[in-house]
Amino acid sequence: MAPHRRLTQSGLTQSVRVTVLSAAAATAAAALGGAPASADPHQTAESARARVDRLYEEAEQATEHFNKAGERVERLREQVAQAQDSVARGQERVNRMRGALGSVAGAQYRSGGMDPALALLLSEDPDSYLDKAATLDRISERQATDLQDLLRAQRRLGQERTEASRDLAELERSRTAVVGHKRTVERKLAEARRLLNSLPSGDRAAFDRASRSGRGSLPALSGLAPASPRAAAAVMAARSAVGRPYVWGANGPSGFDCSGLTQWSYAQAGVGLPRTSQAQRYAGRQISLSEARPGDLVAYRSDASHIGMYMGNGQVVHAPYPGAPVRYDPVGMMPISSVTRV
Structure with a gap:
């Protein structure tokens, strides 16, 4: 029988090294979505970056829903406040009218008894009065009108109370929607960060360089002038925002x-734009x-979930996504759905 071969120290070290490297490769593959060790690392990194881009796009769509719901909350809050104020004023008017008619009833009682019609209408349910309109001939024409x-x-x-209650219920539903959209955005952004x-x-650095490939300085502009003084003012405001962070x-x-x-850019020009x-x-x-001129708005994707401002020379200024600050990019950076002159 041949003697057992003793494993040398160098062989042991090499064996451990192979095991550790294999485990590390498996861990890296799992981190990139469970890809097998035999997968092309370049394709794996590309797929991860593509997934991050999709997550950012989905987060931006959810952000638009968040902004829309938030805008609705503000509008409903104003409606509820106005409705409640109207109800309060209406109650004051009813109280004054009841008080005045109560004085008439008191005078009648002191003079020999309250008119049945007046007592009916001063009750908590005066609607039934219409079914007994014949009693109006027992009081004066002025009292009947009152x-x-x-x-x-x-x-x-x-x-008005019914409408106020309905507006209040819708306000609460909209607030719940805001919270839901916020959670969706935060979940997608967190997933994108984990994937990055x-x-x-090296791949992460490459993604960072690609995501910041837009121009941070003012590009050479064409000879086209903004279409209006307010567009010119909005252009100047947008230029001043270059370099500031994306914050959803x-x-x-x-x-x-x-x-x-x-x-915000058009607000600096005294023009109010919708939020989304x-x-x-x-x-x-x-x-x-x-026909685009500086100050025109360029909306992207079929659902217009992204928007920027045309600056001339084939460039837009926009807030791209988390991690990439406000910057200049080519107007054709993604599919254009519309160009709008404010």
């Missing part, structure tokens, strides 16, 4: 998302890309 005015005021007050962190440092849900001045940047890119695309006259 009683009918009270009835109409009480009906209007009830309607799982990349080897923000509309300046320290950070912006895409529609927040265009809204989908609404901004309809905030003016739509023109062809060949």
